[in-house]
Amino acid sequence: xxxxxxxxxxxxxxxxxxxxxxxxxxxxxxxxxxxxxxxxxxxxxxxxxxxxxxxxxxxxxxxxxxxxxxxxxxxxxxxxxxxxxxxxxxxxxxxxxxxxxxxxxxxxxxxxxxxxxxxxxxxxxxxxxxxxxxxxxxxxxxxxxxxxxxxxxxxxxxxxxxxxxxxxxxxxxxxxxxxxxxxxxxxxxxxxxxxxxxxxxxxxxxxxxxxxxxxxxxxxxxxxxxxxxxxxxxxxxxxxxxxxxxxxxxxxxxxxxxxxxxxxxxxxxxxxxxxxxxxxxxxxxxxxxxxxxxxxxxxxxxxxxxxxxxxxxxxxxxxxxxxxxxxxxxxxxxxxxxxxxxxxxxxxxxxxxxxxxxxxxxxxxxxxxxxxxxxxxxxxxxxxxxxxxxxxxxxxxxxxxxxxxxxxxxxxxxxxxxxxxxxxxxxxxxxxxxxxxxxxxxxxxxxxxxxxxxxxxxxxxxxxxxxxxxxxxxxxxxxxxxxxxxxxxxxxxxxxxxxxxxxxxxxxxxxxxxxxxxxxxxxxxxxxxxxxxxxxxxxxxxxxxxxxxxxxxxxxxxxxxxxxxxxxxx
Ligand SMILES: [Zn+2]
Numbered sequence: 001x002x003x004x005x006x007x008x009x010x011x012x013x014x015x016x017x018x019x020x021x022x023x024x025x026x027x028x029x030x031x032x033x034x035x036x037x038x039x040x041x042x043x044x045x046x047x048x049x050x051x052x053x054x055x056x057x058x059x060x061x062x063x064x065x066x067x068x069x070x071x072x073x074x075x076x077x078x079x080x081x082x083x084x085x086x087x088x089x090x091x092x093x094x095x096x097x098x099x100x101x102x103x104x105x106x107x108x109x110x111x112x113x114x115x116x117x118x119x120x121x122x123x124x125x126x127x128x129x130x131x132x133x134x135x136x137x138x139x140x141x142x143x144x145x146x147x148x149x150x151x152x153x154x155x156x157x158x159x160x161x162x163x164x165x166x167x168x169x170x171x172x173x174x175x176x177x178x179x180x181x182x183x184x185x186x187x188x189x190x191x192x193x194x195x196x197x198x199x200x201x202x203x204x205x206x207x208x209x210x211x212x213x214x215x216x217x218x219x220x221x222x223x224x225x226x227x228x229x230x231x232x233x234x235x236x237x238x239x240x241x242x243x244x245x246x247x248x249x250x251x252x253x254x255x256x257x258x259x260x261x262x263x264x265x266x267x268x269x270x271x272x273x274x275x276x277x278x279x280x281x282x283x284x285x286x287x288x289x290x291x292x293x294x295x296x297x298x299x300x301x302x303x304x305x306x307x308x309x310x311x312x313x314x315x316x317x318x319x320x321x322x323x324x325x326x327x328x329x330x331x332x333x334x335x336x337x338x339x340x341x342x343x344x345x346x347x348x349x350x351x352x353x354x355x356x357x358x359x360x361x362x363x364x365x366x367x368x369x370x371x372x373x374x375x376x377x378x379x380x381x382x383x384x385x386x387x388x389x390x391x392x393x394x395x396x397x398x399x400x401x402x403x404x405x406x407x408x409x410x411x412x413x414x415x416x417x418x419x420x421x422x423x424x425x426x427x428x429x430x431x432x433x434x435x436x437x438x439x440x441x442x443x444x445x446x447x448x449x450x451x452x453x454x455x456x457x458x459x460x461x462x463x464x465x466x467x468x469x470x471x472x473x474x475x476x477x478x479x480x481x482x483x484x485x486x487x488x489x490x491x492x493x494x495x496x497x498x499x500x501x502x503x504x505x506x507x508x509x510x511x512x513x514x515x516x517x518x519x520x521x522x523x524x525x526x527x528x529x530x531x532x533x534x535x536x537x538x539x540x541x542x543x544x545x546x547x548x549x550x551x552x553x554x555x556x557x558x559x560x561x562x563x564x565x566x567x568x569x570x
Pocket of ligand 1: 265269298299302
């Protein structure tokens with residue numbers, strides 16, 4: 001299998017791809033374009049970016065072909081041993097999992113744009129890039145010669161994104177016998193010295209936790225954008241992280257902690273999901289949905305450990321770490337969907353709307369719920385083993401006894417390993433919290449107490465949140481209702497999620513509804529709101545003696561007890 005990538009005019013964002021298939025001995029073949037990409041468990045429908053598509057034999061004669069599915073083509077190959085498919089791909093989206101072309105860079109996630117044959121995915125692949133001479137290529141791909149790469153199969157080809165440019169910034173260092181590369185593309189001023197110091201710390205901890213790293217070289221590929229963005233995608237020997245704005249990524253009081261957070265998270269994926277894989281995704285079937293309930297393991301455990309290793313490696317102090325934990329708490333307690341869908345069901349449904357808010361009160365987040373339940377599971381194991389074992393021992397077993405032996409992990413398999421390590425029944429957490437929607441605040445509080453921490457709950461600062469029961473977001477200069485607390489005044493008064501608030505008691509609102517609500521807290525409040533259909537309605541809040549609304553959540557370390565020290569141990 002060979003792929004040749006070139007382009008004519010970088011500013012029309014079309015890349016040209018030639019896919020050469022040989023050793024054909026059938027009358028027809030069917031080629032497929034991936035419908036989704038690992039790391040984002042929803043359909044991507046990448047075929048919408050293909051403008052031109054034709055198949056030829058080795059002599060350049062056009063072959064009969066027909067599109068048979070939204071992303072599959074059948075080609076007549078009678079008496080034809082070799083087929084050249086020439087197509088183009090519109091590459092004008094830039095995030096951690098997309099493809100992009102302009103006059104400064106060629107950025108490819110092969111899973112967006114490389115065709116494959118379902119029954120020949122295990123064959124070796126070759127990739128050739130026809131790019132400007134002065135371009136450098138940042139990638140985890142195995143280099144054969146300048147601009148030419150080989151992979152052992154299609155899976156490896158599409159698991160190695162690449163950035164080719166003459167403006168890449170590059171730094172390497174060794175840690176735990178592994179060579180690490182940090183690449184930056186886009187306007188930015190990376191402080192490599194600072195990055196190396198921090199990265200070495202959390203890498204060392206993670207490698208120690210698993211007792212080894214799955215690959216001998218690893219690449220962090222940063223796509224830095226001028227606007228605010230935060231997105232990472234994991235791969236076997238690399239990650240793409242898209243962050244912005246440029247001026248904020250190295251500032252501790254800006255996005256630097258987010259840069260560390262997402263980098264630690266993506267590195268943990270090198271084991272958890274790239275090696276330790278849900279059984280339903282081994283191997284990946286790129287042509288359709290790969291349903292799994294294990295999002296709480298893939299993303300939840302990764303979120304939990306990604307942050308925890310920043311604390312144990314002292315990259316984050318307690319204040320910085322607790323901020324990440326508090327964020328999880330806020331997200332959990334303010335999402336009423338957790339009472340409706342379990343985290344396992346929410347994982348199954350990422351294929352529908354896992355990455356957007358979706359219908360209010362419908363589902364939970366595999367990241368948030370998964371991470372908090374991972375924390376409770378960690379404490380559950382510590383408690384049952386006199387602090388001798390932890391969730392890390394479970395992950396080590398999944399890596400050594402499952403991943404390294406080519407075995408996928410099932411939902412029940414995960415439970416049985418936890419029970420083996422803890423010597424106790426995990427049924428309560430499994431049944432009620434992973435697969436059920438029972439309120440887990442009391443077990444969460446008890447788990448925090450175990451390591452000397454309290455869960456502090458206070459009424460939210462703003463009157464509109466704590467007393468009236470609604471939160472807002474500001475987008476495109478509009479003030480929109482983002483969330484409504486059940487049974488609150490806001491709900492009773494008939495306010496709707498997504499209502500645009502235009503005025504309060506006749507005064508125009510412009511990015512300051514919270515201040516206005518605080519100002520009017522002793523009077524009756526009338527909000528003028530604009531609805532989806534353009535109608536303008538008045539929502540009147542009668543004065544109330546009792547507040548039913550949002551709270552704020554915080555963990556507070558009361559004492560550094562022995563359990564806390566054991567919890568931190570790697
Ligand atoms: Zn992740």
